[in-house]
Amino acid sequence: MSANKLFGHVPGYLPGSKFRTREELFRAGVHRHTQAGISGNKEEGADSIVLSGGYEDDDDYGSTIIYTGEGGNDRSLRRQIDHQELVRGNRALVVSKLRGLPIRVIRGASHRGEFSPREGYRYDGLYRVADFWLDKGINDFLIWRFHLEAIEGETFLQREGLLFSEEPLAYDAVPRHFQVVNRIVRDSAITQRVKVLYKHRCQVCGTALQTPIGLYAEAAHIQPLGAPHNGPDVLSNILCLCANHHVLFDWLAFTIDDNFALIGMDGFLVKHSEHHIDVQHLQFHRGLYRALNSPAL
Amino acid sequence: MSANKLFGHVPGYLPGSKFRTREELFRAGVHRHTQAGISGNKEEGADSIVLSGGYEDDDDYGSTIIYTGEGGNDRSLRRQIDHQELVRGNRALVVSKLRGLPIRVIRGASHRGEFSPREGYRYDGLYRVADFWLDKGINDFLIWRFHLEAIEGETFLQREGLLFSEEPLAYDAVPRHFQVVNRIVRDSAITQRVKVLYKHRCQVCGTALQTPIGLYAEAAHIQPLGAPHNGPDVLSNILCLCANHHVLFDWLAFTIDDNFALIGMDGFLVKHSEHHIDVQHLQFHRGLYRALNSPAL
Numbered sequence: 001m002s003a004n005k006l007f008g009h010v011p012g013y014l015p016g017s018k019f020r021t022r023e024e025l026f027r028a029g030v031h032r033h034t035q036a037g038i039s040g041n042k043e044e045g046a047d048s049i050v051l052s053g054g055y056e057d058d059d060d061y062g063s064t065i066i067y068t069g070e071g072g073n074d075r076s077l078r079r080q081i082d083h084q085e086l087v088r089g090n091r092a093l094v095v096s097k098l099r100g101l102p103i104r105v106i107r108g109a110s111h112r113g114e115f116s117p118r119e120g121y122r123y124d125g126l127y128r129v130a131d132f133w134l135d136k137g138i139n140d141f142l143i144w145r146f147h148l149e150a151i152e153g154e155t156f157l158q159r160e161g162l163l164f165s166e167e168p169l170a171y172d173a174v175p176r177h178f179q180v181v182n183r184i185v186r187d188s189a190i191t192q193r194v195k196v197l198y199k200h201r202c203q204v205c206g207t208a209l210q211t212p213i214g215l216y217a218e219a220a221h222i223q224p225l226g227a228p229h230n231g232p233d234v235l236s237n238i239l240c241l242c243a244n245h246h247v248l249f250d251w252l253a254f255t256i257d258d259n260f261a262l263i264g265m266d267g268f269l270v271k272h273s274e275h276h277i278d279v280q281h282l283q284f285h286r287g288l289y290r291a292l293n294s295p296a297l
Numbered sequence: 298m299s300a301n302k303l304f305g306h307v308p309g310y311l312p313g314s315k316f317r318t319r320e321e322l323f324r325a326g327v328h329r330h331t332q333a334g335i336s337g338n339k340e341e342g343a344d345s346i347v348l349s350g351g352y353e354d355d356d357d358y359g360s361t362i363i364y365t366g367e368g369g370n371d372r373s374l375r376r377q378i379d380h381q382e383l384v385r386g387n388r389a390l391v392v393s394k395l396r397g398l399p400i401r402v403i404r405g406a407s408h409r410g411e412f413s414p415r416e417g418y419r420y421d422g423l424y425r426v427a428d429f430w431l432d433k434g435i436n437d438f439l440i441w442r443f444h445l446e447a448i449e450g451e452t453f454l455q456r457e458g459l460l461f462s463e464e465p466l467a468y469d470a471v472p473r474h475f476q477v478v479n480r481i482v483r484d485s486a487i488t489q490r491v492k493v494l495y496k497h498r499c500q501v502c503g504t505a506l507q508t509p510i511g512l513y514a515e516a517a518h519i520q521p522l523g524a525p526h527n528g529p530d531v532l533s534n535i536l537c538l539c540a541n542h543h544v545l546f547d548w549l550a551f552t553i554d555d556n557f558a559l560i561g562m563d564g565f566l567v568k569h570s571e572h573h574i575d576v577q578h579l580q581f582h583r584g585l586y587r588a589l590n591s592p593a594l
Contacts, residue, residue, distance in 0.1 A: 086588075086589065094589075098548070131521075131523075133525060133526070133585070133588070134588040135525065145525075207541070209541060209544055209545060209548075209550070210545075210550060211544075211545065211548035211549070211550045212548070212549055212550060212589045212590050213548065213589070216544055216548065224428075226428075228430060228432065228442075229430070242540075242541055243539075243540035243541045243543070243544050244504070244506060244539055244540045244541045246540070247506055247508075247513055247540045248506060248507075248508065251395070251506075251508035251509070251510065251513065252508070252509055253506070253507060253508045253509060288430070291383075291430070291431040292383065292391075292509050292510070293509050
């Protein structure tokens with residue numbers, strides 16, 4: 001296991017990249033384990049999984065994967081011999097859901113599904129954990145199951161229209177989308193950074209929502225992303241808020257002055273010394289606030 | 298304007314239904330106004346809009362519509378002569394976003410876009426308000442703009458693969474999806490009902506999130522919807538929660554006993570006498586809670 005895991009695509013390895021062995025996958029940094037199916041830990045979450053047919057209860061529908069957690073499995077018999085617990089890789093996958101992290105999915109030939117490569121391993125792109133639950137497996141042992149959903153536009157199968165292709169990808173045939181920036185990686189990193197900086201405490205009320213898996217907070221953009229607002233996805237445009245204050249901020253129940261005094265609410269925004277907030281973004285938000293709160297414009 | 302608006306498809310009028318006149322649209326109940334482009338009010342939200350080319354600033358991309366609000370427009374000149382305010386129909390559209398309500402979109406021939414019918418009016422299905430903002434229109438007057446996004450699978454254009462068809466739909470050619478239940482209508486109604494019952498106050502902490510447009514609350518399913526949980530979308534399986542307690546409930550930081558005592562948190566769930574909660578759903582949620590909170594199963 002490595003500290004400071006890389007979440008998202010590994011530079012140089014596009015979805016569709018082929019690897020002959022687990023060793024090759026490991027050296028490329030695409031799956032940082034030579035044995036376990038899940039790479040991850042309970043602090044950072046899971047960065048990648050390999051579908052290799054070790055668990056009889058996996059279901060692979062392409063964009064949707066019902067993935068069986070690890071543990072209780074006899075490698076030689078290839079079947080469950082005990083219950084699974086919510087520890088190690090299983091817990092890491094739950095943390096990935098809590099933190100909204102993307103997971104690299106690698107399919108191995110031994111997985112034997114219609115989406116598997118004929119030989120070796122193929123990196124198939126990014127999925128997110130949509131759900132998880134405790135289930136009874138085929139042999140009545142309790143297993144943890146994970147519903148993984150392809151992140152739109154970030155998987156090999158989607159690019160191929162869910163058709164299977166054995167052709168390796170030529171780099172000059174790569175869609176612009178993949179060439180630009182490793183957006184998913186960057187987004188996750190910025191989002192995590194603001195949350196860690198504030199220890200998941202809301203910058204308005206100080207609340208950190210405590211779940212059984214860890215603390216929960218939301219990253220809120222000051223100047224909204226996307227047209228027509230076109231706010232940038234950078235730390236100076238992001239706040240760490242609880243879910244309630246995120247709703248109130250997005251709905252313009254309050255806004256923030258250049259000196260970080262709250263407007264429409266008492267108090268001041270808590271600001272960490274390492275967190276530079278761009279006042280231009282605050283000005284933009286105040287413009288949205290005035291437009292919605294002035295009775296006649 | 299009618300009280301108790303119907304949100305979602307109007308029974309008997311599938312997406313693709315044609316109408317010769319505004320009068321016909323009105324009598325069908327598809328658009329309950331004979332003149333205004335927006336049907337709605339600031340209490341209930343907007344139930345339908347007509348794209349008829351009255352505003353020069355509309356942009357129609359099919360699944361995405363940038364819709365210009367009402368007011369400040371000279372009907373005879375067909376151009377803006379004054380600023381628009383966030384009142385009447387404009388405010389109703391913002392309320393629809395706050396409440397998550399679907400909006401019926403009708404395109405008229407006079408709209409003259411590539412997605413318009415050649416004559417009369419066509420009901421094109423359900424959209425949601427994704428965003429809204431104050432903008433400078435073509436003549437420098439301030440206008441309210443609304444980003445409407447097609448609800449997946451609920452519009453005529455999507456069903457036709459965005460190809461334009463002048464053929465009226467035969468009822469026996471209707472996909473099963475539309476025949477089953479008016480799901481979108483029902484969902485909105487149940488969701489609204491639980492929120493109104495509790496006056497948008499959280500059943501755990503009593504908070505009602507106050508926005509400039511109205512109160513905000515979330516409808517939380519006790520036994521989750523969808524596979525593998527398969528909870529029903531009925532009032533006895535829904536709570537009215539603030540965003541923070543919705544996060545904590547879904548993340549199993551707390552659960553609820555059959556006598557409505559909270560588990561994992563002090564206090565009792567507030568329960569309205571008209572709100573029957575099915576204890577089977579509570580039992581299901583407690584099962585999820587135990588699975589996540591027990592260190593070894």
